[in-house]
Amino acid sequence: MAKDRQYKIAVIGGDGTGPEVVREGLKVLEAVSKKFGFNYSLSMLDYGGERYLKTGKIISDKEISALKKFDAIYLGAIGHPDVKPGILETGLLLKLRFGLDQYINLRPVKLYNSQFCPLKDKKPEDIDFIVIRENSEGLYKGIGKFVNKGKKSEVATQISYNTRKGVERCIRYAFEYCRVRNKRKKLTLCGKTNVLTYAWDLWQRTFNEVKKEYPDVETDYAHVDATTMWFVKNPEWFDCIVTDNIFGDIITDLGAMIQGGMGIAAGGNINPEGVSMFEPIGGSAPKYTGKNVINPLAAICAVGMLLENVGQMKAADAIESAVIKIVQTSLKSLAAGKMGYTTQGIGDLVAKNL
Numbered sequence: 001m002a003k004d005r006q007y008k009i010a011v012i013g014g015d016g017t018g019p020e021v022v023r024e025g026l027k028v029l030e031a032v033s034k035k036f037g038f039n040y041s042l043s044m045l046d047y048g049g050e051r052y053l054k055t056g057k058i059i060s061d062k063e064i065s066a067l068k069k070f071d072a073i074y075l076g077a078i079g080h081p082d083v084k085p086g087i088l089e090t091g092l093l094l095k096l097r098f099g100l101d102q103y104i105n106l107r108p109v110k111l112y113n114s115q116f117c118p119l120k121d122k123k124p125e126d127i128d129f130i131v132i133r134e135n136s137e138g139l140y141k142g143i144g145k146f147v148n149k150g151k152k153s154e155v156a157t158q159i160s161y162n163t164r165k166g167v168e169r170c171i172r173y174a175f176e177y178c179r180v181r182n183k184r185k186k187l188t189l190c191g192k193t194n195v196l197t198y199a200w201d202l203w204q205r206t207f208n209e210v211k212k213e214y215p216d217v218e219t220d221y222a223h224v225d226a227t228t229m230w231f232v233k234n235p236e237w238f239d240c241i242v243t244d245n246i247f248g249d250i251i252t253d254l255g256a257m258i259q260g261g262m263g264i265a266a267g268g269n270i271n272p273e274g275v276s277m278f279e280p281i282g283g284s285a286p287k288y289t290g291k292n293v294i295n296p297l298a299a300i301c302a303v304g305m306l307l308e309n310v311g312q313m314k315a316a317d318a319i320e321s322a323v324i325k326i327v328q329t330s331l332k333s334l335a336a337g338k339m340g341y342t343t344q345g346i347g348d349l350v351a352k353n354l
């Protein structure tokens with residue numbers, strides 16, 4: 001990448017504590033850009049609950065299209081206490097993921113300090129895996145209906161929609177990722193072949209076909225219920241996990257807890273051919289809003305993922321190393337209000353340790 005290249009980053013602080021954690025992420029971005037000598041410009045966008053309550057607008061197709069010209073999107077959190085649950089989540093977050101065809105959700109699960117792990121006797125080397133979640137189909141597709149709504153005979157259906165193309169591109173991405181990650185080179189398919197005999201038949205068949213092209217990658221299969229058990233009992237068995245949208249959603253909250261909590265868990269919504277969006281995976285935490293107590297490390301780690309995605313590997317590594325250092329040596333806890341530092345204090349600390 002040319003030295004005078006300027007990355008165009010769209011920033012959506014969003015709701016609740018989103019803007020506070022994003023502020024710290026941007027503080028770290030500024031510091032790391034100076035250290036490694038790259039340029040960027042920020043476009044601050046006000047999409048979220050406040051704008052919706054004021055104007056009734058969530059995000060238009062035109063606004064989604066305008067995002068395609070950015071190199072990356074940095075998102076804080078979506079979810080406002082005065083807006084009925086579901087409206088912003090589907091109308092904004094899912095619309096962004098789908099509208100920008102971010103068909104992969106990458107969620108690293110990495111323990112930095114065993115003191116912050118709720119599991120007994122697990123060390124950083126035992127918890128170091130990544131979940132590759134399909135991010136555009138499955139139960140999230142929004143296909144379903146009510147029959148006889150409100151009556152005793154009511155039936156509600158919600159379809160898990162899986163296309164060969166959608167499943168294959170996700171599985172292929174996962175094999176490539178696992179190969180390039182080059183750690184244990186093991187990819188586990190996490191599903192439910194014993195009950196969901198249509199959807200998971202397609203997933204399993206596709207997985208078995210694609211794996212022939214990756215003889216260097218060891219493969220495994222685990223049912224989703226068993227996967228949650230292994231996350232607690234033997235997380236060291238995992239390297240890369242590929243799964244569908246809903247299972248990926250569920251297991252990554254558990255993943256976040258075993259790596260130390262929502263305060264440290266970051267994720268990327270990836271369109272390998274387009275613009276990707278990086279976010280802390282936790283919510284907007286309304287009860288902590290404006291108190292300067294929320295942990296910004298997840299948002300800071302999301303900046304690291306963003307920089308890795310645009311090709312600034314050294315800057316991304318520097319952020320991760322600084323986060324590891326302060327998590328191992330400075331913080332009392334990773335939980336809101338218990339860290340021994342304020343939100344801003346942690347941002348400063350990471351910036352100082354780059």
Ligand code: IPM
Pocket residue numbers: 089090093094249281
């Ligand atoms: C997540 C969140 C979202 C999801 C919600 C807010 C729509 O839980 O990013 O994991 O279910 O994907």
Ligand code: MN
Pocket residue numbers: 249250253
């Ligand atoms: Mn979730």
